[in-house]
Amino acid sequence: GHYISVDTSYEGEKAVLSSPDLYSEEWSCVRLIYQIATTSDTSPDPARLNLYLRQEGESFDRLLWSAKEPSDSWLIASLDLTNSTKKYKLVLEGEMGQDKSTSIAVFEIKITSGYCIECDFEENHLCGYVNRWNPNVNWFVGGGNIRNSQSILPKDHTLNSALGHYMYVDSVYVKHFQEVAQLISPKITAPMSGCLSFYYQLKQESSIVFTVYLRDMSGFYEEIWKTDSALNADWALAEVDFNAPYPMEVIFEVAFNSAKGGYVALDDISFSPVYCSNQTGAPFNPANAGCNFEEDLCNFYQDHKDGPGWSRVKVKRNVYRAGDHTTGFGYYLLANTKFTLQPGYIGRLYGPTLPGNLQFCLRFYYALYGFFKMSGTLAVYIFEENHVVQEKIWSVLDSPKGVWTQAEISFKKPMPCKVVFVSWCKSFWDCGLVALDDVSLSLGSCQAADLLLPTPGECTFEKDECVFTQKKKGRGSWHRKRGPTPTSYTGPKGDHTTGVGYYMYIEASNMVYGQRAYLVSRSLRGTSGKQCLTFFYHMYGAGTGLLSVYLKKEGDDEEIPLWRRTGEQSISWLRGLIEYESDTNYQIIFEAIRGVSIRSDTAIDDILFQAGPCLEVEEIQFSSGYLDSLNEIEY
Secondary structure, X not given: OOOEEOOXXXXXXXXXXXXXXXOOOOOEEEEEEEEEEOOOOOOOOOOEEEEEEEEOOOOOOEEEEEEOOOOOOOEEEEEEEOOOOOOEEEEEEEEOOOOOOOEEXXXXXXXXXXXXXXXXXXXXXXXXXXXXOOOOOOEEEEXXXXXXXXXXXXXXXXXXXXXXXXXXXXXOOOOOOOEEEEEEOOOEOOOEEEEEEEEEEEEEOOOEEEEEEEEEOOOOEEEEEEOOOOOEEEEEEEEEEEEEOOOEEEEEEEEEOOOOOEEEEEEEEEEEOOOOOOOOOOOOOXXXXXXXXXXXXXXXXXXXXXXXXXXXXXXXOOOOOOOOOOOOOOEEEEEOOOOOOOOOEEEEEEOOOEOOOOEEEEEEEEEEEOOOOOOOOEEEEEEEOOOOOEEEEEEOOXXXXXXXXXXXXXXXXXXXXXXXXXXXXXXHHHOOEEEEEEEEEEEOOHHHHHHOOOOOOEEOOOOOOOOEEEOOOOOOOEEEEEOOOOOOOOOOOOOOOOOOOEEEEEOHHHOOOOOEEEEEEOOEXXXXXXXXXXXEEEEOOOOOOEEEEEEEEOOOOOEEEEEEEEOOOOOOOEEEEEEXXXXXXXXXXXXXXXXXXXXXXXXXXXXXXXXXXXXXXXXXXXXXXXXXXXXXXXX
């Protein structure tokens, strides 16, 4: 047969292969049979094979899958594509890296309707299911007139004939007590819930345990089904409710106790997005367990016997006190405020009830204000509903004052539970202010979430400058930095993404008055319809100059101004929103101009491009000048 491969003579370049326009209203599965071969052991910059989804109307491709592990045989990757009403293309990209001896080849790409975990075992790739090799017991392919086992079945289930295939595991080679054979499904790459069904036969002379597990990426097993009946000489149907909100594998496991155990056969694994049992409950939506406090407390509440606890406040834009984390103009929660300076005071904020037996990742932003040691002033507890045990899962250590810092915590509890934010004030001298904002909850552990593929069109500057480059290096340039800028009374104390990450800024002390620095995106795909650009900017310092954003269309010399701010704006990171459209390819340019003094460090962070109009409007429309009463807090 034929395969397609990347020419290795172009070191460090990319080879791109794009599909025709595709369209699938139903869920479908992409199977890719590929190989990355190399002769060198390790390379600092290995070759990669990437698969992107290019949707109509989007300026950015979504990375679906990426591989860089070399292998000496063909491998199979299975990827779920959720149903969509938009046309799309699949784009294969081979990145050569610095390794001259590597080659990347693709033997087959196949898109079938249905889910990747479904399989009838009639094709030789077995839909990407793999047996975990064991010296004595393994899953084999049976049927197709292969007389290779004493416990062979006369017919498979799919074709109901001797020519059909199925998977089986046999006890004939069992050497030890409790030998285990595992058949592992391809990894589920898109969230799905519903009914998993399969047909099996079980013939036993001594006890066999046939179990189905879900295994998440941190290696945690959850049993979802187990055989109950003693004997099934004919194909029996098993159905089990199944919920995979984050990447998981399904594992079919058979455990034998002796060589006379018998056998288990498996065929026709299928999936339906409707639960098998009559359970109708809507699946848990993690968005309901988060809050940015802009409108109200969402589904959070306080127990008023504790006293007035947390207050929802807003700070006018000023150069002394930081505003909220969400936009810089909005609301956040503040505890231990001036009303409650009695010692031993506690404020508790309860979240909504969360279902048990799911892995969660809780993220939130906090900021501390005070002159003293602030460790222990904010803690997070898990409150299990059935018994009144509160388990402390996080508490603050000393952190930089007045910087919104991100905390993330993974947890999993067998019973329904609530998250409780507790702020407390041991004595008058220990009572600083504790601020809380942008609480979010997602399914899966935080570590697994970090391994997920990046959001297309997002740049946080944590790893690199993403799609942006400098127009010219030299004195007028943007720098990537973490922590505070070198000059006092100007620039941010930390980034917007986590408080301890990276942002881009201009260092005014290396530039002269009026000098410009440009940060230019690569050419972005033009689309019909509106686009929304969100970013955060920091303009603090008495001498601050200008920050502008331009749109430059391909083939046009003119740069169209989209947005501009002049002079000192706030000590906080503020959110900028720009709605624009361009049907031809275009670039976005951030231009900073140094102001009159060295106190004009201007910074940007967390840039996000999204298709469709902006859902909110920007708070300030004027570009300079101040409000009076700068340091007011509104309750």
